Amino acid sequence: MPTGQALLYFIYMLAAASVILAGEALYLSFAGRRSRSLAVNRRLKRLAGDVPAEQTLQGLLRERGLTDSGDFLFGMVWLNRLYTQSGITGNPLTFAATFLLAGLAVALLLVFFNFSALASLIVFLVLGLVLPLLVLRRARNKRIRKFAKQLPDALDMIVRSLRAGHPASVAIGLVAREMPDPLGTEFGIVSDEITFGLSIEQAVRKLSQRVGFEGLQLLSVSLSIQAKTGGNLTEILANLSSVLRERQKLRMKIRALSAEGRVSAWIISLFPIVMFFTLQILAPAYYGAVWGNPLVFPIFLLFGLWALLGDFIMYRMVTFDF
Numbered sequence: 580m581p582t583g584q585a586l587l588y589f590i591y592m593l594a595a596a597s598v599i600l601a602g603e604a605l606y607l608s609f610a611g612r613r614s615r616s617l618a619v620n621r622r623l624k625r626l627a628g629d630v631p632a633e634q635t636l637q638g639l640l641r642e643r644g645l646t647d648s649g650d651f652l653f654g655m656v657w658l659n660r661l662y663t664q665s666g667i668t669g670n671p672l673t674f675a676a677t678f679l680l681a682g683l684a685v686a687l688l689l690v691f692f693n694f695s696a697l698a699s700l701i702v703f704l705v706l707g708l709v710l711p712l713l714v715l716r717r718a719r720n721k722r723i724r725k726f727a728k729q730l731p732d733a734l735d736m737i738v739r740s741l742r743a744g745h746p747a748s749v750a751i752g753l754v755a756r757e758m759p760d761p762l763g764t765e766f767g768i769v770s771d772e773i774t775f776g777l778s779i780e781q782a783v784r785k786l787s788q789r790v791g792f793e794g795l796q797l798l799s800v801s802l803s804i805q806a807k808t809g810g811n812l813t814e815i816l817a818n819l820s821s822v823l824r825e826r827q828k829l830r831m832k833i834r835a836l837s838a839e840g841r842v843s844a845w846i847i848s849l850f851p852i853v854m855f856f857t858l859q860i861l862a863p864a865y866y867g868a869v870w871g872n873p874l875v876f877p878i879f880l881l882f883g884l885w886a887l888l889g890d891f892i893m894y895r896m897v898t899f900d901f
Contacts, residue, residue: 620763622755636771639764642668649772649785664791665718666761675711682707695876722761723792727827729762730794734820741813748773765790780806794823833899840897848890 625635637647644652644662651659653671662671686703690696733754740750748770755767765786772782780803787795801815858865869875 620755620758620760620767622764622767632771633775636768636775639768642670643789644671645789649768649789660788660791661712661715661719663789664722665715666722667715667718678711679707682710698876719791723790726761726765726790726792727794727823727830729758730792731820731824731827733758733762733766734798734816734823738813738817738820741816747779747812751779761790778806794819794826797822837897837899840893844890844893844897847893848886851886 622635622639625638626632630638640647640649643666644659646652651663653659659671662674667674682703682705685706686699689699689702736754736757737747737750740753741747745753751766751773752770755763755770757763758766768789769779769782769786772785773779777785780799783795783799783802787799797819798816801819802812804810805812805815
């Protein structure tokens with residue numbers, strides 16, 4: 580065979596191999612993106628990126644303000660617990676610094692516009708310290724409500740898996756693959772912790788600390804008792820699922836019955852503020868020279884605290900613990 584013809588065949592082979600490799604690379608890239616888009620929770624999306632399971636577990640714990648072993652990272656445990664249970668991901672120091680800098684910027688802006696130093700300090704404290712706590716509490720309560728709706732279905736899935744003959748660790752892994760966030764990722768962490776050496780009781784106890792839902796404490800106690808004294812775990816979890824579902828129905832019924840009180844509290848609380856700003860826009864001279872009186876700020880502060888006390892009383896009237 581002539582040398583030129585052999586070289587031509589070699590080039591054809593290289594071109595064909597290049598096309599095949601490019602097609603394979605394109606397919607793998609598309610398949611990886613598709614698997615990540617089809618992942619039902621945050622943990623599965625990380626695992627779809629070919630990240631080792633141990634690194635995925637450590638990353639999920641660190642972004643929640645926990646150590647690699649799942650313990651609280653900071654000495655202020657109550658604040659660390661609040662941040663973890665809120666479900667907000669990222670560096671906790673960055674989260675705190677964002678609000679502190681925003682509060683400082685607004686306070687300096689008020690000083691620039693000749694507001695009093697006391698008013699600027701109060702604004703800084705509210706924006707830098709109080710507001711992030713309120714944001715964390717609201718995010719935690721919202722996440723717990725969503726978790727409470729998902730937990731009975733997850734327990735039913737575990738019960739069906741146990742009845743099919745699977746061990747408890749496999750049943751928990753099934754929930755981690757099938758359920759969306761927040762429950763899917765949390766049970767995925769439990770599954771990984773069991774894989775890396777923790778017992779089911781210890782992993783569920785850590786889960787209860789991360790989420791803050793009282794139903795998980797019942798699950799932890801049930802698993803602990805079953806491990807020590809024995810018993811039908813399937814029946815225990817089925818009964819627990821039924822109890823949690825009935826409690827969820829009762830909670831929603833109470834929320835519907837107390838809706839009128841909550842709306843009234845919002846209207847009564849916001850009406851003075853809305854009227855104040857409306858008068859400031861429509862009739863700026865309505866209050867005259869009263870702003871120069873030294874008694875204005877103490878009176879406003881007194882009535883503001885009194886209004887907050889009334890809001891707290893109305894909140895307790897429409898909030899039920901059970």
